[in-house]
Amino acid sequence: MIYTLHHIIEEASKSAPHAIAFSCLNKTLSYSELELKANQLSYHLISVGIQKGDRVGIFMNRCIETAIAVYGILKSGAAYVPLDPFAPISRTVTIVDDCQIACLISTPQQQSKINTLVKSVPRIKNVVGCEPMVGPSGTKWEDIFAQKATTAKRIEILEDDLAFILYTSGSTGKPKGIMHTHYSALSLAKIVVDTFDFDEDDIFGNPAPLHFDPSTFGYFVAPLVMAKTIIVPDAHLRLPVSLSALIAKEKISVWYSVPLMLIQLLQSNTLNEHEFSSLRWVFFAGEVFIPKHLKALMEVWPHAKYCNLYGPAELILCTYHELKETITGEESIPIGRTWANTEHLVLNEQNQPVRNGETGELAVRSATLMRGYWNNVKLTEKSFHRIKIANGYDHIYYRTGDLVKLNKDGELLFLGRNDRQIKLRGYRIELDEVESVFLKHEKVLEVAVVIIALEKEAQELAVAIKLKDDSDVSEAELRQFSSEHLPAYAVPTYIEIFDDFPRTSSGKINRRQIADIIDQN
Template sequence: MKNVLEWLEATVTKHPDKIAFSDTKDSITFKDVYDIARNTGSYLIEKLGIDRSPVAVFAGRRMVTPAYFLGVVYSGRPYAPIDASLPDKRIEKILENLQPKAIVADRDSLEHVNSIVDELATNTDFSRPQVFVAEDISNMMVDSGNRSEHAQYSVNAAISRNDINTNDKLAAVRSQMSMTDPLYIIYTSGSTGNPKGVMTSHLSLMTYINAYCDVMHIEENDVLGNQSPLDYIAAIRDIYLPLKTGCSTAIIPKEYFMEPNALFDYMNDRQVSSVGWSVSAFTILSSLGAFEEVGLKSLRKICFSGSVMPCKVLRKWQDNLPEAHFVNQYGPTEATASCTYYSVDHQVEEDEVLPIGQAYDNYRVFLIDEAGKEPAVGDQGEICVCGPILALGYYNDPERTNAAFTLNPLNKAYPERMYRTGDYGKLDENGVLHFCGRMDRQIKHMGHRVELDEVEYAANMVEGVAESCVIYNKQKEVLLLFYTGDCDKRSLALALRQELPGFMVPRKIKKLEQMPKLPNGKYDMKKLEEM
């Protein structure tokens, strides 16, 4: 198969009435997804013609949102998912970079989106795109009367289009599509303050989903528990695994991740069997007393990523889910979510550091040292990635694209494109890859090289510390440690002095009620720096 729409079309033939996506209020079947997506795609073709310009989608964490994404795909364009709750300035920067001809917005975000677009069009040279109401162009009517367990969907006959004409339009677009066409543009933070639009092809996405599916053994009877916002890279598993396998995704409310009992009750009720969550989700739930009153009955397949998993947290989950398969995943958005995995095949020790393992199928992961050569076994180098999973680049940003996506200096025979992750790693004698920290998290302090991740690891090992983050104020030459948990500052400082050289012990330690987080679960470094 060369297109994600082929996955949907094969699955809707097998399981038309099976639930594809659900949230706390409603659910939607594969047939509903198929109909809504085709209607949306046909409408966009009718209004915009046939080209490959992107369409921004504002639709929130709702069970119908993936169908809107796929509607844009049916029109032959990449979709750019954007969270309407982001700060206005960030949305403006994204839209200025994207320059979309059209925006698809649900009714909840419509007024806000229009106000941002009007402001941009008035005060800049931004060309105002057409803004379409998602519920209207998909021909979806939700019966808000005596609602049964699932929402009732029907086609609005007054605006329904001729099926033959619709098929002709969609077929004309499909005939021009290839597997290397861009599928989506997902925006990530950029060091300059301008978001980067990571553009990924059908081929790259399908390569990753196939590899992840094999490692996690995802099958049609699985139910995935979605944690990530649908505009983040981590959500692609929860969106596309159902299309490939016929499994279902249950979208979990954000607030449940601060209430372990409510979360576990919901997961048990939906029979969630597999999750792919950020490490912070596991650490927060553990610190809030997960498993003390309610257990998980159906969860058996667990993947975690985004940061280093504290093994004292993993051990708690292993003890409570002894039959579960745990996988540590590593990789950047530019390599289609992840590039390596490590299946945890043993009961971990609390002071253990997990490796990031081996490359997924169809990925090639290797190290390059500062001299542009491959380091010896055990020596450190930058983690680099090659293969069909590389992003197409950063949308409308050739300068940053050329800096991050370069030619492999180890390959002298032909030009081979690679991505430099900016992370250090090393290979052990068994060929297993170990993460050694971010290159920009390695600093010079008091004449010594300091790995900030190493300081965090030491803090996380202290009894009573739930989460920690270390930042470096270069101007003042001060290490600052922020943490949450029951441990008092004095006890933490004393414990660190027993584990670390004096120059590595943070001069300032601040206890927080809650760590500031980005929607993807990672720490909000800018907010920490402002504290």
């Protein structure tokens, strides 16, 4: 019986030991190799003192070792915390401190960044996969794989134990850690497998980095059906011509990405040059797919099935809408219905359900619901909508902050946000966090972050800055400052210094007018 995430590969390694589990460029891992190597890593982690409930960081870009790291950490009883190697070091340090990571799994390619990181965080005592110049002890992958993996003590891991923490933009300026247990993540994998017709012949394309929840598809859903996952290398994701060739060459049958990636593939004009007959499913999530582009894609790949998925990382995913017929290219695509083991409410501002067809905030109750935000009970409670059934027994819904309404077919339509969180090219960004970063600069008095949107698909972030009296600072310096504290996708494209801000009659900063001014410049 499969109760935990690592049971997935333990089962697969018995039923299909030689089947390929993961592949990246010219490296592959069969299920039996993955099971062995993950065991070897877990024994090492236990031997250096990792205990159940500890957090272990994964500091890697997309590569085959990510799979060993994920399963090895889980088998040791610890939870994995993916750290984006492209993020500014200060952000990574904040995360490592927040969840008290003492051990990192990495690769030799990250050597120089690891050196910088361990210098800033003395709490890191062990590094696997590369040897830091100073500080903690490093263990090479070769040494991990040379161990005899038979003698370690067995750790009892329950489905209720923590499996991973995903950090996302927090409105206060500090990233928040979304905790998922083995139960919530395995529930997601089971529901997805139950909803769609995947089998062991499928080949999943996984472009998502580990710190984004869509990676659960490639790392857990695919292994649950003993399918193969292609980890798409970073370079291919940045060059759509090569990405298109890779999808064809690897005969990918299940693709899941943000719409933007699919639009870039379409615009690379290479989809007629290759053979894509293996492609059965195209899933997309993370932002609205502009219907005219989706229509064009469906015309180029008419044999594939298309499905819009929806869910904040707190739930991983919770609704789906399969496109049954050709679309007009004008009507927006519904986010659909909640799937198995999941229910929802649409709430008004008084926390009461709205009438059918009225707009309200989507609240979802599901087996895939996170445990909460790491070390932040207050924020966790604020994000939950509780319905008391009896003393000590509540039904807990997650408040998504997304505004929705039901259409005439009983499907949910996404209408926008009730706060200042946005999605830009599929990335989740809190505008308040971006503002708080600029406010940290000693010469900055006031900040307004706005979205400039000539067209829906060409949105850019812009920031208007008002400096303190007698201060002088260049836009370049502000850009450098913000890129040291924000992930690259959240650094505004336009940075403009204003003598004063336009204000509304009540004295609030008039962001709409600021957006117009920047737009005209």
